[in-house]
Amino acid sequence: MKNPIKHLAAFVSILILTNCVTEPEKGSMEHLVKVTEQVNTERLISADATPEDWLSYGKNYNEDRFSPLDQITKSNIDSLGLAWSINLGTKRGIEATPIVVDGIMYVTGPWSIVYAIDARKGELLWTYDPEVPKGYGEKACCDVVNRGVALYQGLVYVGTLDGRLVAINAATGEKTWEVLTVDQGKAFTITGAPRVVDGKVIIGNGGAEYGVRGYITAYDALSGVQDWRFYTVPGNPADGFESKAMEKAAKTWTGEWWQYGGGGTAWDAMAYDPELNLLYIGVGNGSPWNRDIRSPEGGDNLYLSSIVALNPKDGSLKWHYQTTPGETWDYTATQHIILADLEINGAPRKVLMQAPKNGFFYVIDRTNGQFISAEPYVYVNWAEGIDKETGRPIETSFSRYPNMNSEIAPSALGGHNWQPMAYSPANGLVYIPAREMGMYYGQPNKFTYTDDGRSWNTGSEFNASKKVHEDPMARQFFGKLIAWDPIEQKEVWSVKQPSPWNAGVLATGEIIFQGTSEGDLVAYDANTGEKVWSYPLETGIIAPPITYEIDDVQYITIPVGWGGVLGLWMKFTEQINPGTIYTFALGKNGQLPNFPKQTAKEVVNLDFDAMEEELQHGEQLYLRYCSACHGGGDKPVGGGTIPDLTYSSPEIFAQITQIVGGGIFLEKGMPNFGDRLDESDISDIKNYILSNAKKAREAQIVANK
């Protein structure tokens, strides 16, 4: 060497550089780049090899939400306490599952906003707001929620409420690319988490309460270029079919279904078997719900309420299994799908498990879609059972509410909804966040289906006062965490819960974690259901917890934000605090954030002057345009995140024409109904609300006597 000093300097700089590349400071930009770029197809396929991370929505491609981390046990759980919390300052529902890689967490809140968090310190790294126009909230059937992101090779993917798919730089929080996945002129929304499969990011959408046609789309994960699209229901045959699957499906529809959209939105469940090269998608309900309207001569209406298995290379259909042929109750099959290998009758089977809304727990052969077994996991009266030969339901005579209203169980909320289950391969049990609840379904008196593309159109009536098929069992109203044996198809244990709207589930080691509507994060013994720990978080919980490990310490994180479809109408806690991410570990005893106490409000007391028929008209309009968010008119309770109007101030009522018909609260998320409601309509709605307030005051007086 001619110049040893220069050589030494070069050597040292290489040392520094090498050191920087291999050991960047945790939480630094370099660290984020490094750990997120390493999340590739291979890592996602072998996600269970790194239990310290939680790499995708369902934890792995089986979507089993089981973590082998077992530091937290029945014997030490008493010392589980708050490590940190982050107040997101949001108001609406949080349904998201966080994703974690080497202590870096990505989670979503209301309005599809993405948060990157350093989970070592409990510090916010960046926020990405896709700036969803707040007026879009009226197209969201079930709150402005989002269930989470996907992560792949340095990009974070979020589906936005207004139908975009956005890829964000995982280190900087800056947008890398964005595609529009829907026709924004229609009432499509995205609340589900994308999944990345075979280098493609897969995203569905919702809107089957509003008259859309469902589909799922695959985009190249790095470039955002569309790869394929699978429609779930056929369009107008005169326009030609997109695929053989649609041609086949069209034979199961009658009338002019395409006029109604058809539905079948794939708004949540996906799972993937890399060995079989099959992507499983859960398909939603019919649009409108009532089959008599959308397909008047009957028919199975494929692929509504089905599980479809697609080739992820090209989106072609490999097989389907329809849980609810001729769907007419909003019985989606979009609920969580879990893949497992079980021994059934002495033979190893590759199965797919689902507890869709219709109340039956299904075990299906995931290689070919063959029916294996199904038994009711909650009270069911729409069908007597599932025919073991055909795999089809044996419907009861009153189930399609032909000539009268029928009390049917489960309700449109389902025996189980989007709240994720968990499956523990350790003890073979599936944990279902279920509910016992039915409702009235009926034919509309006269044909009242109208389509403005922006409000609920179910084509069904929910009036209990009409002549009904009664069933007191369908009047149950409570939640149930069920431990289910999928081989024996029976309940092993269950915990009854006061509210029917509880959170998703996590299975870790020997413990099951679940949040409740009453605001508690609860731990149960996985084998017995014994409650072993609980922690009060003041606000109702709907999102599922996750677990991960940093520096040999196991953490539990639970996002809390009350809402979702039932959460818009009811609450089960005194307080509704802002959206907050809470993280727990053994030996920690952090303090809860000190949120201001909310005070009770008085029911509004204003004079009004309206004829009975104006009040009835006001009620109809209220139920159509207001109740999905503000709650069911005659029961002044409210979910606490959106105002219950019977408690609104006289100042609000003084401005009601401008609020409802002038869009002055658009930025708060209140839509402008000016193109659909005139001044006299708004006056009828106002008087209807005031008449409910009067009834509420009178009821109070009676109660006080």
Ligand code: CA
């Ligand atoms: Ca639905």
